[in-house]
Amino acid sequence: MKRVLPAMLFVVLLFGIIVVPVLAKSDSLGPPDIAQKIFIHRAKPDNPGKGKPGGEEGFYKLLGAKWKSFPVHMEVNPANPSGLGETFVLTTIGTAAEEWDDGAYSGWGGVPVDLFDNTITITIKGYDDLAWTSDKLDGKNTIVWGNYPTSGVIAVTIVWYNTKTKTILEFDMVLDTDYAWGDSTTMASVMDLQNIVTHELGHGAGLDDLYQDPAYQETMYGYSDLGEIVKRNLYTGDKAGITKLYD
Numbered sequence: 001m002k003r004v005l006p007a008m009l010f011v012v013l014l015f016g017i018i019v020v021p022v023l024a025k026s027d028s029l030g031p032p033d034i035a036q037k038i039f040i041h042r043a044k045p046d047n048p049g050k051g052k053p054g055g056e057e058g059f060y061k062l063l064g065a066k067w068k069s070f071p072v073h074m075e076v077n078p079a080n081p082s083g084l085g086e087t088f089v090l091t092t093i094g095t096a097a098e099e100w101d102d103g104a105y106s107g108w109g110g111v112p113v114d115l116f117d118n119t120i121t122i123t124i125k126g127y128d129d130l131a132w133t134s135d136k137l138d139g140k141n142t143i144v145w146g147n148y149p150t151s152g153v154i155a156v157t158i159v160w161y162n163t164k165t166k167t168i169l170e171f172d173m174v175l176d177t178d179y180a181w182g183d184s185t186t187m188a189s190v191m192d193l194q195n196i197v198t199h200e201l202g203h204g205a206g207l208d209d210l211y212q213d214p215a216y217q218e219t220m221y222g223y224s225d226l227g228e229i230v231k232r233n234l235y236t237g238d239k240a241g242i243t244k245l246y247d
């Protein structure tokens with residue numbers, strides 16, 4: 001009996017240490033675990049990577065979540081203070097999306113899945129309707145112009161994902177009205193819409209920013225500036241990253 005009692009105590013102790021916390025954890029699961037990541041794209045006139053030779057190693061960084069059902073549909077509010085027409089806005093955003101999907105701009109071939117829906121819906125939603133907080137999640141991937149309250153910001157993309165299933169749930173995007181927007185191949189001193197949206201849609205697809213100087217040719221490089229169009233066509237790491245996610 002003297003030996004059985006300590007053994008029983010040991011078993012009770014083990015129950016307390018291992019089983020009770022597990023039960024408590026499963027009781028507190030509650031609603032699905034969702035997380036938000038906000039990507040803020042800033043202007044950097046003295047881009048440290050510009051003009052630097054080579055060093056390209058196919059850089060990419062994954063967010064840690066991706067889409068599991070396709071195609072991913074987007075809605076756009078084409079109203080903008082730069083006076084860009086609705087057709088230009090929708091066509092340009094469509095080309096940016098399809099560069100990731102099937103290489104519509106550069107002809108690189110794309111990924112096997114039909115990543116982005118070729119049809120884009122028009123919405124009248126604005127800045128405040130975006131999913132800045134979880135109560136604004138509506139399952140729609142929305143792109144609007146708006147004024148993010150920090151100077152030097154070009155665009156912001158909000159990505160929501162399930163931390164357990166690693167699935168992206170929604171992304172919303174703001175194109176900052178601090179800048180004049182347009183087509184840098186034909187207009188002077190504008191933020192190139194296709195250039196920036198291609199970068200931001202990389203976040204929407206599950207790619208993170210790159211800030212190391214040698215990655216300056218990548219679409220996912222974290223800085224841009226007026227007149228830049230280098231992000232329109234995917235580079236080595238961008239293609240490797242999106243293929244890693246959707247092959």
Ligand SMILES: [Zn+2]
Nearest residue numbers: 039041209222
């Ligand atoms: Zn970014």
